[in-house]
Amino acid sequence: MIEVQGLSKSFGKIKAVQNLSFSASNGQITGLLGPNGAGKSTTLRMLYTLLKPDSGLARIDGFDVTQSPIDVQARIGVLSDAQGIYERLTARENIRYFGKLHGLRGQKLEKRMDELLIILDMQSIANRKMEGFSTGEQLKVAIARALVHDPGNVLLDEPTNGLDVKSTRAMRQFIRKLRDDGKCILLTSHIMQEVAALCDQIIIISNGIVAAQGTSDELLHKTGKDNLEDAFIEIIGSEDGLA
Amino acid sequence: MKQIWIIFEKEVLDGIRDTRSWVTGLLGALIGPILLGVMLVVVGSSMREDIDKSLTLPVQNPEYAPSLMQFLERYDVIIAPAPADPETAVKLGDVDVVLVIPKEFGEDFSSSKPATIQLVLDSSRQSAAVNITRVQKLLEGYNMYTGKLRLVVRGFSPEVIEVISIDKVDVATPETRAMIVISMLPYFIIVVIFTGALPIIIDSTAGERERKSLEPLLINPAPRRAFVLGKLLSAFPFSIASLAIVLIGFGVAINVIPIEKYLGIQFGLSLMTLFWIFLICLPMVFFASAIQILVASFARTTKEAGTYLPFIALIPALPGMALAFFPVKATMWLMLIPTFGQQLLINQMMRLEPINAWHVIASVLATILVATIFTWLATILYKRERILFR
Numbered sequence: 289m290i291e292v293q294g295l296s297k298s299f300g301k302i303k304a305v306q307n308l309s310f311s312a313s314n315g316q317i318t319g320l321l322g323p324n325g326a327g328k329s330t331t332l333r334m335l336y337t338l339l340k341p342d343s344g345l346a347r348i349d350g351f352d353v354t355q356s357p358i359d360v361q362a363r364i365g366v367l368s369d370a371q372g373i374y375e376r377l378t379a380r381e382n383i384r385y386f387g388k389l390h391g392l393r394g395q396k397l398e399k400r401m402d403e404l405l406i407i408l409d410m411q412s413i414a415n416r417k418m419e420g421f422s423t424g425e426q427l428k429v430a431i432a433r434a435l436v437h438d439p440g441n442v443l444l445d446e447p448t449n450g451l452d453v454k455s456t457r458a459m460r461q462f463i464r465k466l467r468d469d470g471k472c473i474l475l476t477s478h479i480m481q482e483v484a485a486l487c488d489q490i491i492i493i494s495n496g497i498v499a500a501q502g503t504s505d506e507l508l509h510k511t512g513k514d515n516l517e518d519a520f521i522e523i524i525g526s527e528d529g530l531a
Numbered sequence: 532m533k534q535i536w537i538i539f540e541k542e543v544l545d546g547i548r549d550t551r552s553w554v555t556g557l558l559g560a561l562i563g564p565i566l567l568g569v570m571l572v573v574v575g576s577s578m579r580e581d582i583d584k585s586l587t588l589p590v591q592n593p594e595y596a597p598s599l600m601q602f603l604e605r606y607d608v609i610i611a612p613a614p615a616d617p618e619t620a621v622k623l624g625d626v627d628v629v630l631v632i633p634k635e636f637g638e639d640f641s642s643s644k645p646a647t648i649q650l651v652l653d654s655s656r657q658s659a660a661v662n663i664t665r666v667q668k669l670l671e672g673y674n675m676y677t678g679k680l681r682l683v684v685r686g687f688s689p690e691v692i693e694v695i696s697i698d699k700v701d702v703a704t705p706e707t708r709a710m711i712v713i714s715m716l717p718y719f720i721i722v723v724i725f726t727g728a729l730p731i732i733i734d735s736t737a738g739e740r741e742r743k744s745l746e747p748l749l750i751n752p753a754p755r756r757a758f759v760l761g762k763l764l765s766a767f768p769f770s771i772a773s774l775a776i777v778l779i780g781f782g783v784a785i786n787v788i789p790i791e792k793y794l795g796i797q798f799g800l801s802l803m804t805l806f807w808i809f810l811i812c813l814p815m816v817f818f819a820s821a822i823q824i825l826v827a828s829f830a831r832t833t834k835e836a837g838t839y840l841p842f843i844a845l846i847p848a849l850p851g852m853a854l855a856f857f858p859v860k861a862t863m864w865l866m867l868i869p870t871f872g873q874q875l876l877i878n879q880m881m882r883l884e885p886i887n888a889w890h891v892i893a894s895v896l897a898t899i900l901v902a903t904i905f906t907w908l909a910t911i912l913y914k915r916e917r918i919l920f921r
Contacts, residue, residue: 336750339916361752372744376548377541388537389751417548430747 289314289472290335290441295344297330304330306496307344312474312489314440317467319487320476323524327496328476329369332445335474336366348441362390365439367447371430375419379410382418383433390437397436404432407462424455431462442466444475448482460486484516494524534753538761542735543768552730553769559726560773563719564780570715571788586665589613589620591631596640596648599632602673608666617651627659628652628666643681713785713881717874720777724812725819725844727773728766732820735762736827737836746919755913759824763906766820774812778805800881808877811891814898818869819844821905828912850874866890869898 290312297305305327312318320328333339335346337357345352351359373382380401387397405411408428413421418429435442447463448456463486467473477483483490484504492499492507500507500523504516511519546553591613593600600610614620617629631649639646650670652663679689739745749758785800823840830836847870859865861879866872872894879886912918 333920338746338749338919358752358754361750364750366747366750368746368750370743370746372739372742372747374541374545374744375742376545381541381544385537385541386747386751389534389753391533391752434747 289349290318290474291345291347292331292335293345295331295334295346296342297327297334297339298342303496305334305341308493308496308498309344310491310498310501312472314472315467315470316488317463317473317475317486318489318491319483320474320491320493321480321483321520322476322478322493322499324478326478326493328478328493329445331493332366332368332443332474332476336364336368336443337361362437363439364441364443365434365437367431367434367442367444369445369449371426373418373421373426373429376417378415378417379421379425379429379432380405380414382429383436386433387436392437400436400438401432404435407465408432423450424452427451427455427459435466439471441472441474444473446477447475448477448479480516480520492520492523499523534757535761535764538753538758539764542731542762542765546731546734546765546769549730549734552734553772556727556730556769556773557776560723560776561780563716563723563777564784567713567715567719567781568784568788571784585609586662587611588666589617589626589629591617591629592634592636593632595632595634595636598677599648599673602676603669606669606672608669621651621653624653624656624659627656627662630666714878716781716881717877719781720774720808720812720877721815721847721870721874722844723773723777724770724815725823725847726841728770728816728820728823729840729844731769732762732766732823732827733830733833733836733840735765736824737830738833740830740918741832749919756910759906759910759913763820763824763909766824767816770816770820771813774809774816778809781805804880804883807880811873811876811880811894814895814902815870815873818898818902818905821902821909825905825909825912828909828918847871861887861890863890863893866893867897869894869901872897 292311293309295305295308296303308327308331310318320331322328330339334341335348335353337353337360340354347353348360349363351363353360374385377385383401383404384397387401392400405414408431410425410428410432413425418426421429444463448459451459460482463473463475467488475486488503489501490504490507491501500510502510507519507523508514508516511522513519513522585607587609588603589611590600593610603610613629613631614626617626617631620626621629629651631651633647633649636646636648648670650666653659654663678692682689682692739748749755782800782802782805822843826839826843827836830839850871859875861872861875865875872890876886876891876894
């Protein structure tokens, strides 16, 4: 469960996020849609505690991101834009490192890793050093280590960015599976089709503020358009930066 | 606490897998001992070589100066025929020095005028210095000897031309003379403590930023200081290993090379001395790692960090270089300067001078204090958003 109230963040004179409010419930996929530079990543970074909001509140499962960052970190799994892995370690060692940092130990940790390796179909590469892994393989490791502690909330920053068609489909299926497991999922995207295909709730951000919010049907109804693309453009007021 | 250990464990494993870096580092640690060994052999042999052997001196026209030749032969000089072109031969290093006696020598000598002789030498050639000095001394000796004889013949006491008599009292024992060479040693030890930690520090700080793994790492539920401390501690084993290797290297070099033969002195680094040096250097491992973590955390790429860090290793090592030429007395105030205090202590230990226990305590505490401050600053740096996003 993620709640955001009046969240703002500026970098110098640039107001990246202004007075942003929304909430994302468990068992739902919530999408932050907006053109490049709309403040999606900044919002996510505040939620995963690496940026401090200038004002406003953000809570995850009731824990404030600035007051109790460590409680928040224990309850989120994050796939950020930065997905660097340790090339000299094997896939398993990479995942185990994050698992241990989340306080998992011994049999429990190994069992959880086996589970993830099966779900992500990566048993065959698990014990190889990651040097020379393909982008898709690296992504799988990044996902596995983000979810190793089985978090209730999953934050994904442009999760299908740079993936081929096959991997994109697999990723979407995986996200739906997480939703069906009852997780609260918040993802950002600048791709309308993706958001339309995946999200139960869509929050459209433009220039750091919420431009519109609702299910895709509600958005169509609100704008009086008969397809999402026109509805988005109507809401944002321009076609810049959308795909 | 647990998290610090987890991070430490991972960084050490990652560091060990980076075989090339640490092998290069450990081999680099041996440069000092190898250099010292070579220096001892070279310096020693040019200082001592041939001093007991008879000297072969090429002389052009020895027949013009028979009494000089007799004098030289009496002092164990073998007169050899001169090369056709003495200047070229000396320039090329075929011979160290050539004595040329002009035709007029005999005439001038007989009429008691200053008779000119020519000594062809290359003063820039270190290896010839011993032989040149020896020939010059002998010629001066001949000059005095003949001069005095002439005074006696004329009825003067030879003492009238001795205005002063120089009596040299050299306080440098053979050991202290050799120390000029040996006192390069602290310099190498300190550099190695820094460079041993360098690869893993660059990789775990700037490298982590460069390969974009820092952001996912910092999302993990641990206080920022745990990350800094884990990374800091992971540099220790590498730094300590380098320190051990450089000390073993020096120990072997000094104990294996027959220093007595080369320098004519007794000198040894005992196991006990090496062990004490090792202990005194341990706080410097902390210091070197902390200052390097701090500086490397400013760097965004490994390349950037790789340009800053070697300078850091140089700065504290410079006083050590200076110590080789300007000996400094150990005082309490100097002990408070991290790395400098240790250098003075190492020097004292090698000279087998008594060590003031308070000096050791002051040096250890001051170094740990400054290193703690650096660590604290690095933690502050890691708490800022700018460590990730600029």
